[in-house]
Structure formats: structure tokens, C-alpha cells
Amino acid sequence: MKNLFLVSLFMLVIAPVFGQTNRIIRVEDSLTHESIIGATIRTSIKPIIGAVTDVNGVARLNNLPGDVKSLTVSAVGYETESFPITVTSDTLVFRLKSANEVIDEVTVTATRTNSRIDDLPIKVEVLGQEDMDEESAVVPGNVSSILGDISIIHIQRTSAVNGNQAIRMQGLDPKYTQILRDGLPLYEGFSGNLGVLQIPPLDLKQIEIVKGSVSTLYGGGAIGGMINIVSKSPTSEKPEFTALLNHSNLKETNLNAYYSQRYGKTGLTLFSGYTNQQAVDVTGDGFTDSPQIKQFNFHPRFFWNPTDHTKLDIGYAFTNEHREGGYLPALEGSQPNAYRNITDLQRHTIDFNASHNTSETNAVTFKGAVSTFHRQNTDYQKLSDGRQSSVYLEANDLTRFGKQQLIVGANLTVEAFRKNPDSTRLVDYTYSTMGAFVQDDWQVGEKVAIQAGLRVDHHNTFGNFLLPRLSVKLKPSEPWTVRLSVGTGYKTPNLFVNQTPGALNVSLIFPRLLPIDVATVKAEKSVGANVDIAFAKSFESGFSVQVDQAFYYTYVNTPILSAFASTSSNLGAYTQLINAPYNLFSIGTDTYVRLEYKAYELYFGYNHTLARRDGPTDNTYLPLAPQDKFSTTVAWENDHFRFGIETSYVGTQYLYNNQKVANYWFFAGAAEYHYNDHWRLVLNAENLFNVKQANYETVVSGPVTQPSFRPIWAPLEGRIVNVALKYTL
Template identity: 25%
Template sequence: MKINISYTLLLLVTLLFSGIANGQNNGIEGKITDHEGPVPFANLYLKGSTYGTSANEDGFFTLEKIPAGTYILKVSAIGYQNFSKKITFDKNQNKTLNIELIQASEQLEEMVVSGTLKAVSRSESPVPVEVYSPTFLKKNPTASIFEALQNVNGVRPQINCNVCNTGDIHINGLEGPYTLVLIDGMPIVSGLGTVYGLSGIPNSLIEQIEIVKGPASSLYGSEAVGGLINIITKNALDAPTFFADSFVTGWGELNVDVGAKMKIGEKTNVLLGVNYFNYSNPIDNNGDNFTDLTLQDRISVFQKWDFQRKESRLFSLAGRYFYEDRWGGEMQWTPEFRGGDEIYGESIYTSRWEILGKYQLPIAEKVLFSFSYNDHSQNSVYGDTPYIADQRIGFAQFTWDKKIKKHDFLVGTALRYNYYDDNTTATVSADEVVIPSLFVQDEIALATQHSLLLGMRYDYDERHGSIYTPRMAYRYKITDNDILRFNAGTGFRVVNLFTEEHAALTGARDVIVTEELDPEQSYNANVNYLKKIYADNGTFISLDASLFYTHFTNAILPDYDTNPNQIIYDNLDGKSVSKGASANIDFVFPNGFKFLIGATIQDVSQTENGITQRQILTESYTGTWNASYEFRKLNLSVDYSGNLYGPMRLPTLGESDPRSDYSPVWSIQNIQFTWKGLENFEFYGGVKNLLDWTPNRGNPFIIARANDPFDRNVTFDANGDAVATPNNPNALTFDPSYVYGPNQGIRGFFGLRYRID
């Protein structure tokens, strides 16, 4: 009997352990990738258990000996949205799961530098910074950064000329000169460069684009009044070995982007990028005998050197050369008519080169030397009016980054050299000035969840004297997924009229400057709330909402209304105000559907002599969206993007002008299909401007007196005002400044990307 009992117990124990062993003989393996390739060293774990692992450098992972049951698999990697999936194991199941992580446009874990001049995670920055990755740019492929920003909430590319199609970037309704554009943190795209040089930055070399809305003059000086856009290029170590991207459109546009990296010796990595764009097919769909889209031929070459040094100290050097030949005008224009008064054309030759670098000093303290220099040469004619200009900007800056207990200091000094000369009467002699600056910033860790940033900058401009720009930022990290920020500060802008207001050079309006222009000053406050939600089913939601208010004194705005034949510039004797609210909501669902929607409501006005009116060319509301869906089994993704703009006041030529004083509500929408079924290749194509919207809808014409661009048949009175005649019943003069959107209608496009890691 004892033997039988012992045998039975032994059998039961054996069966029990066998069952446990079988119950734990479950496993899962697979590969973690993004849309471009493997994601190395991602973390994986089963929620509510002790089971977890990490992917290797090629993205492969294995998780073994998992007990039977139902789990939530969590996957995380820096720079990607978290991934969640419910998994059930019975017995002896070995599952294969390949996971594609998403590089969302909004991520709290991304590293940003634009808000504080320090690399910090987005969640830790006291200054709200919006981040847009190359993935975002690819959802609506464009030939320039200028066009790519059309789907960023609160940011609008403004075309300033119907003929030559030059433009600038508006942030929260503020004119382009209020926006500072940086490359790798260096203010080299300004003045002439903002108007003509924002194209030609190879998209293949962009790591991310950071946008700060609101004054940033306390760190960056003049021009960072309304906000800044920082285009950060890739580090050579992280760039693909080779990258090519090219597309063509139904209008005949061709864009080619090529990038490559190479290693020179053991400690030097070089990144090379080339962008070429050509459009040489004159089209006049609106029938005014003027080109709807400016013809362009441009090339940009970019090279960046990264040097490996002891203790990982930074040393990088980059350079870019840009050349563009663009023209627009009457359809029969050819280069032999350039500068003459027989056939009207606007022809612009732009030659520009830039160099920038960063060098960390070989000392115990963290001291960084940054420098940049650019030379911009402009040879332009607008009909028979020449505009020849040269601009050179040099910039050098030392920053000392020091932490002392709860204080994180940044102390710096900068020297900026500005040279500008043109052939207009507004520039009697070359404008040359050296502006020294000092700035200090202290970020104080008040408590675990609270931080306070205080900053002050001092600039001395011999034309205007001493300029002070303080700022303050407060961050309250309610939870890891809830952040509240409050920012307040000041900004200033020193104006060079002809580098920023293109309407002053085109058309028949006279430019009147009534006084010596003083620097503009702004006072800003904004509140920002950022929240992210991770649901157990893998759904991700991000909310980014802001309230903003900016008050300007000494504002310099073009006056188109007082005299329809003039553009009058002076310092506003009153105030200019930009206020409103904006929000972005980002949805990502585990079934492959992604949706990003943004909206901005704004009121931009100017008050002078007790009269308040809405600022010209400023919409009262905007909307942007991007919807994406991935058919994973087909290796196919679909992207539907678009924008919506409310009415804006337009520069008409007086009460007799038959053109509408306000634009309609208008929208540009695009759809794209991308197939990734062939290794290293991506094929994409779609339709741009699905609604075939152009600004001539509802208007008798867009360009006034397009049939008489030199005003030969216009009769003027003794005061120089046009008078009504049978030939000119509305008393108009030639005027191409009535523009608020692109004239380019619906078109298809097709492209190919090739990448070797």
C-alpha cells in the first residue's frame, strides 16, 4: 500500500511539473522596424509580469518561457510612439510578431534644442517646441521647406508676388519678417535669404524641424519676434549610406534629392546632399497672359563634417551653396527682354553660400563656440526696374553651460555682423553694423514637478542704442503625460525695408517711407498644455493646445489703403496685437490608422488714431489635417492631407477695384499612395490640389492691368492718381500684389525613393 501511495504521489508530482513546464513553454519572436528599417535596442515587456527583453542592434528580439495567460505586450523606443498589443498564450505556443513603430510628428521624448539652446527632451523643455520629422514631410512631398510647412498648424507659407512667386513664412498670422529661420541653430536664413533662400535645403538631410511660436529674441536677437523655425540636419553617423528621392508632376516639375555619407579616416564622417529642381513649362490657365507658376532652375549642394573627439566633445562643420534662376511674367517673355520695357518679366538670379560650425572647447567646463557666415548676391529685374543687392551676415557665439545644484545656467556672448547694400533710393550707402550681445539664462528646479526659467539678453546696435529683452518660462509637470507651461517675454526687430516687403519692388505702386524707422518691440505671453494618452489596446492620443497674446509697439506695417498708388511705411502710432488659440490632436490606432488635426483661431489687428482694423493678408482661422492608413499586408500606405484658411483682407486698389476685398474660405488638399514592397525602395504617387482651387475663382482677374504692365495706357491726374477712362474704367494701375495663395491647380505626381543603410 505504501508503495502504491508513493507511486501515485510521484506520478502526480511528475504530471504537475510537466504541466507547469508545458504551460511555460510559450515564446514570441520577431523584428522591430520603422518605415525606413530596423529599430535597434527597443524595450519589450509583458505588462503586469516580470517578463521582458530588448531588441538587438538589428531589431530582432526573442522572449521565451512565458506562462500561459493573456498579456499586454508593451514596446518602447526613444523617438517613437509606444506600442501595445494584447497577446494570449495557451500551451506550447511560439508566436512570430513583427512590429513597426511609428515616428509621430508629436513625441514628448524627442530631443529639442530651440527653446533653450540646450538639448533636452521635449517633455523637460520649459518652452513649448513643436517637432516635425522627415516622416511628416513625406506625407506630402514637396520641393522645398517653404511648401512643406503648409500643413503645419498655425504656420502658413505666404506668396508675396503673383509673378515671381517669392514668399515668406507666417506664424500665428504675423508677417514673414517676424519669423527667424535657423539651420542647425544658426541664424543664417534672414533678410534676403528669407524671401529667396528658403528653398534648396535637401529634404533627405533633415533630421527634424523645430518650431517655437512667440518671441525668442532673448536667445536669438533680432527677427525672432513672432517665432522661429530651426531646421536641424542629420548627424553623419545617423544618416543612411546612400539616399535618393526624385519626383515629377503633371505640370512638368522635376525634383531630385540625393544624399550620401562617407568615412574619412577613423574619426571623420562626411555627409553630402544635393538638391536639384527644375520647372520650365510656362502655363497660363487663368488666361491673363502671365505665367501661373514661376519657372525655376535651381541647385543646392550641402556638405557636413562630423569629427569624433575625446570625451565625445562636439565638432562639426557644414557648408551650402545655392544657385537659382527664376522668372515669371508675360508668356512671350524670353531672357533677351530682361530689364526692358517691351515685354514684362520678373527675373531673379540668386547666388548664395553659407558656412556654419560648432566646436566644444577642450576644457573641463562645457563651453561651445558656434559660428556662421553667409554671402547672398541678388541680381533681379522687375519689368524695367533693376534690384541689385548684396547681403553678408557673420555670427559668432560662445555659450557656457553650467549646473550648480538646482540651477542650470546658460551664459553666452554673441557678435553679429550685418552688411547690406542695394541700388534702391532707400539705401543711399551700404548698411554695415556690428552688434555685440550678452545673455544669461537660469533654469531653476523648484521641485520634482516644477521648473522656472529666467533669461535676459542685452544687444547694442549703434543705430538704435541698447536693447534689453527679458523672458520667463514656467513648467508644471502634472504627471509624466500632462505638462502645463506658461511663457512670457519680449522681442525686438531691426528693419531693413527692401529685404522683406516684396511688394515694394514689383508693380506700379510708389514706396513712401515717412520717417526714420525705429526697431519694433513685442511683448508676448502664452499658455500651453500638452497631454498624451496610451490606451491598453495600443491607441495613442496626443493633445497640444495653446493660448497666445502678442502686443507690438513701433510696428512697421505696409499701408496699402491711404493711397492706392502707394505703399506707405512708418512706425505705427498705436499698437498691433496678435491673439488667439491653437490646438493639435494626434491619434494613432493599432489597426494602422493615424490622424493629425490642427486648428488656430486668431485675431491680428492694428490700432492707430483710435481706429482698429484687421491686418491685411491675415486669416481669422486656419485648419490642417493629415489622415494616414497602412495596408500592412499590401505594404501600402495612404496619406490624405489638407489645409483650410478663413477669409483675409486683400490689398485692392481702391473702391473702384472690382476684385474682392476679402478672400473666400479656401483649401488645398492632397492624396498620396506609397508602396514599400521592394527592399530599399519606396514608390509613391498621388494628386495635389484635389479641389483644383486657385485664387482667380470669383474674381474678374488677379493681376490688375495685366494687359498693360508698364501703364502706357493709364491716364494720371496732377496728383499722380490714375483716372477712369474708356480704356481703364476702374482707374487701375498694374498691380501683382493681390495674392494670397498659389495659382497652381490640380496635378498628379509620381516619385521613387531608394535607401541603403
């Protein structure tokens, strides 16, 4: 009995000692995984025990009581978080998220590393959530307007009657800009020919713009730049619901709705939108300057996080559209034999993204998409009818070790076009590309970071391509950042991506296109270089300044262009694709200035580009590529109102054979009223001074049954005024 008493007394004395443990804790940035110096770690219950991380982001907690189940971690510029203590390891790794009000938390998904925008060696411009929220009420029908506000991007209208638009970057033709949706190249070939920019912004999180040659990332096509359109994800277990109604003087009505919510380990986003636009003849020449459009979009996405290490999201996107333009009496039925351009299309896409963190320093991702695109078009009373099936699959492995991030992966792209019975000479084809890529992001020191990439592609028709790329970021001092990038690219021949004719009067309508002669037409290859110097600083007074000066150069060998063929039809000479007897080059500067002070905001952008042919006998400027573009925005906002004025100038623009056209200014203004954090009323006016190409020249000529259209180099619709009502739950 005496012995039992002594044993019990001994256990009571030593129990507090054996119940205590020593823990080594490392605190990292949640995005970059870099060490956080000076982070405070403490218990949340008494007795309070704490420590501060050293220069390696490491702290030691000695004599930690055994009943402590969690630790609170805080650091300047980061959100304070509480982390559970695992029993299995003496060394714990805690990752903090940076605070939105102190550090820019915008992350970029297009580069696959989900890095913070400031940490990337490659220059990326992001239009964020606030921009998308504003644009969804100002121009709710599409994203072309907000993209056109950026000085280095020029929105080119490619048809006088059907309203189709395309993007030019760095003065190059639209085919050299690659468009992604959630990191997936869904708009290639036939499926990218119409309506890509008709994506409504309501369910978008951000748009990422990568300037210059980045074909190493996703394969051929990103020679002038790449644009990644990123969808929203559910962020809260409270439901988010937004509904929007818009109407314009061009008889366009938009009705859009978005819903988002998390349910524990699952989540859902759902977007649905309808656009009804009537055909309008603005200039009085009898032809539609704004086409008839009836479009329906449906986009649900499902999210599942079965564990903290595994994520899966699956989405479905459906678009159905009827578009009709031409001679207005023909559309109204009074002159059925006059010219009409009628398009019916359907797009179905299923996409997925699955990722699993196999360890704290390794993540495996598998993503892809399967889509079908069916389009029927009647032009000059000739029918073209085709369907494209597309597949994109990618697997990659991201490993972080020390100050490096290494990503290795492979992808498969399939583009299968099948022609239905119609009046064209198009033929079926199947293109497939197998690619492998490796990219290493290395933070050499506090002032130097390097990103090196290499891609190898094999195209089943046009052969093999080797694409190296190198980017360097220098940080000479805190407010300054310098980025240098050199990359290569390629573009395979495709009938459906040459939105700009190679010469005046060469037609790109489907009934005049001849199949590609794969024995003689070769892929284009390019090399490009970008230099970017940025200055960003915030002051205690609330004033902040951001200045960005970029320089770029791109050279394209033997570009593919559309040319007259020797054969002809009742519509005129057929069109064939050939390799040009010249090369192309684009050289320019891009200036970006953003000033903010309390409720005021000023943006200024200026782009100067010289894009021309480089051949023994042909050195003309590239058509429809403005050499000067100036953009500015002034905005003021308080708790209930926001006012903004936008101005842009387009100058030194040439058509074919160095034929210069007039310079013009473009003004826009918007006023918003916010009520009770739920309602937003927006009045927006685009092209306030009613600038139209018809003010300078006749756009349409010839008989109403076989009209001819001038190249489009200025707005056609004139002034556009719209009123939108937006409700957010």
C-alpha cells in the same frame, strides 16, 4: 629560504583581497542628467556581482574583482549599455540613453541645451525624421508644404509671378517669424528676401517650431515665433545613400541625392539637388502662375570627434538659382517688351560648431557662420543688383549643477549690404549687433520647472534692447503638462523684410524703395504671452492620444510699415518705411489633436486668430491673416503601403480696409508603395479640387507692359500632381 616561502604563501592568500575594490556608481539620464532610480548594475563575467541604484541614482559595488574591466547597466525605458571602468576614481558616473520605443528621444537644439522635448518649459513642436523622410518624397523641392500643414502656420505667397513664399505665425506678418538653419540666423535682411522656403527636406533631421516671442534666444525678430531647420548628422559606419527623382504636372523635375557615413572619429554628410521647373500659365491670362526655376543646391558637412569630450563640424552650403516669371510670351521671346520678372541669385555659406566638455557638468560651445548672398533682379525692366555679406559668431558656456542648467553666452551679428550699379535708390549699409544672454533652466521639483532668460543687445544704428523672458512648466499629474511663457522682443527696420505692403497698391519692388530715414524710423518692440495645456497618454492596446490646447497674445508697439512717399518715378510713387500711428495685437487659440492606433493615424488642428491694428482711428484687421484655419490628416500604413488624405480650411481672411475675401477648402492625397526596404514609389496630389484665386477674381489687370497684381490670398497654381521614385541604400 623558509622566510621566502612564507612570504610567497602570504601573498597568494591576500592577493584576491587586495585585488578587490569598492566602487560607488551614479546612473543618470544622458540628456537631462537626472538620476535614474532602480537601474541594475552588474558584471559581465563570473562571478556575477550586481547592485540596484537607490532614490538618488547611486549604487555601491563591494568586493569588485580587479580583473573586471567593464560593467553592464540596464533600466526600464533605457538602452542597456556596457561602460568601461576607469582606474583613477572610486566614483563612476554612467549615463544611459532612453529607448526610442519607450521614451520620446527627440531633442531640441534651438534652445542650446539639447534637452528632450518633453522636459522643456517652453513649448516646442518638432517635425521629426519620419516626417522629413515622408516629405522628401511627397514634396521634394521645398519645406513649405510640410510647414503649411501645421494649423498655426500660414504660408503666404508674396508674389504673383516669381513664386516667393513667406511664413505667418500667430496671424502676424512674415517679418515677425525668425528662421534658423542649424541654430544659426542665416536668413536676415537682403539674404532672406527670396527662396528661404526652397530648402529641400532630404538632408534634414527635423524642423523645430517655437511658438510665441522668443527673441531672448537669438535676438530681434522672433516675435511671432521661430523655426529652426536642423540638418542630418552621420549616425553609422555603414554608408547611407538616398536618391530621389520627382516630376509634376507643373513641369517641375527634382533630382536629389544624400550620402552619410561615419569613419571612426570622423564623419561626412553630402547633399546635392537640382530643380528644373518650367514656366506655366494655369489660368490662361497669359501670365505665369508657376515660374521658371532652375536651382542647384550643394551641402557637404564634415564631422570630427577627436576625443569623447570634443566635437567639431564644418559645413558649406551653395545655392545657385535662376527664376523667371511674368508674361509668358515675353519669356518665350515673342513679345520682348512685355512684363518679365527675372532673378539670379547665389548663396555661399560656411558654418561651424565646436563643443568641448570641460567636465561632466560643463560644456563650452563656439559656433558661427559666414555667408554671401548676391541677387540680381529685373522687374518692370528696372534692374536691382546687390550683395549682402553676413557674419554670425556665438560662444556659450553650459553648466549643470544639481537640478539647474545655466547657459551664459555672447554673440555678434553683422549684416553688410552693398549695392552694385543699378536703377534703384538703395544705399549701402552695415548693421552690427552685439548681444549677451543668460538662461537658467531649473527643475524645482517633480512637478515644476522654470526657464528664465535675459538678453541685452546693442545695435550700431538703432540702439540698445533689454529682453527678459520667463517660462514655467507644471506637471499636475502624469498625463498632463501646462506651460506658461511671457517674453519680449524687438524688430529693427529693414527694407527687405516687409513682404506685406502696409496699404493697398503700395509697391515693394526694389526700384520703388527709398532708403530708411534712420533719424525718424525707430525699432518695433513687443511683448507676448503663451499658455499651453497638453495631455498625452498611451495604452497597452496600442492606442495613443495627444491633445494640446494653446492660447497666445502678442502686442507690437508702433510697427514699421511701407507707405507712399511724396516723391514719384515713372513707375509711380516711391515707397518708404515709417512707424505706424497705431499698434498691433494678435490674440488666438491653437488646438492640436493626434490619435494613433496600430496602423492608423489621425491629426486635427484648428487655429483661430484675431490680428488687428490698435489705433485711435484705425482698427482694421491685418491683411492676409486668416482668422480661421483648420487642418486634418488621416493616414494608414503597413509594411508596403501608406495612404494619406489631408484637408485644410482657410476662412475669415481680409485684405485692406477690412475687405473680406472668400473662404476655401484645400484637399490633398498621397499613396506610397515600399518595396524591399530600398525602393519607395509615391503618387501625390495637392489641391485636389483645383481651388485658385482666379476662380474668384481677376489677379492681373492692365497692359502687358505695366500690369497690376491683386494681393495673393489663395493658391494660384491649382491642382498639382507629382510622382516620385526614392531609393535608399
